[in-house]
Amino acid sequence: MMNIGSIDLFLNYLSRSNAITFIVLIWLSLYFIAVFSILFARRFQLSQWIKREHASLESLLMGAKTVRDDSILRKCSRLGAPSLPLLNVCKNVAEKSATSGLAWLSLIASTSPFIGLFGTVVSILETFAKLGDSGNASLGVIAPAISEALIVTAAGIFVAIPAYTFHILLKRKAYEVLSLIQRQIDIIDSSSNKDGNDK
Numbered sequence: 001m002m003n004i005g006s007i008d009l010f011l012n013y014l015s016r017s018n019a020i021t022f023i024v025l026i027w028l029s030l031y032f033i034a035v036f037s038i039l040f041a042r043r044f045q046l047s048q049w050i051k052r053e054h055a056s057l058e059s060l061l062m063g064a065k066t067v068r069d070d071s072i073l074r075k076c077s078r079l080g081a082p083s084l085p086l087l088n089v090c091k092n093v094a095e096k097s098a099t100s101g102l103a104w105l106s107l108i109a110s111t112s113p114f115i116g117l118f119g120t121v122v123s124i125l126e127t128f129a130k131l132g133d134s135g136n137a138s139l140g141v142i143a144p145a146i147s148e149a150l151i152v153t154a155a156g157i158f159v160a161i162p163a164y165t166f167h168i169l170l171k172r173k174a175y176e177v178l179s180l181i182q183r184q185i186d187i188i189d190s191s192s193n194k195d196g197n198d199k
Contacts, residue, residue, distance in 0.1 A: 116156020
């Protein structure tokens, strides 16, 4: 929990910051909000989707002739006897839907440390320029200025860690959905081959 001293320290930091630092911090804040928005929206959707496809797979394993109405493969089944190419098209559509948002998480995870580093470099350059003009270049003056400049790099890393973590978690959930769909396709294909051989 932030106390009054921490708030004062943060406000003091912002008052000494340059425009680039503000832009970088706002950019990283938007990234941070986007990361958690993607996580909450996609995790809920994928969890519900996994439940639906799992129930559909179980009904096929219990002897049902077709997938359940809430399965994505139902769209393929409505077009007549589903063929393997048609089922694979449905799987490709499902893959695109299941992996949406992952590109953004990957982008944020890979770029946010560099955005933070950019802000740090600009702050350090500005600090050295001010020190060169003032002629006071002691360690007591340089060290606090550089440590303040490194805050932006820390912010970039702070954003990158959850972005990368959530990317892996959502990628795993998308894999689960696609795996359940592929199992259903295998069952449908094998039963249609069996029915064709029986005739």
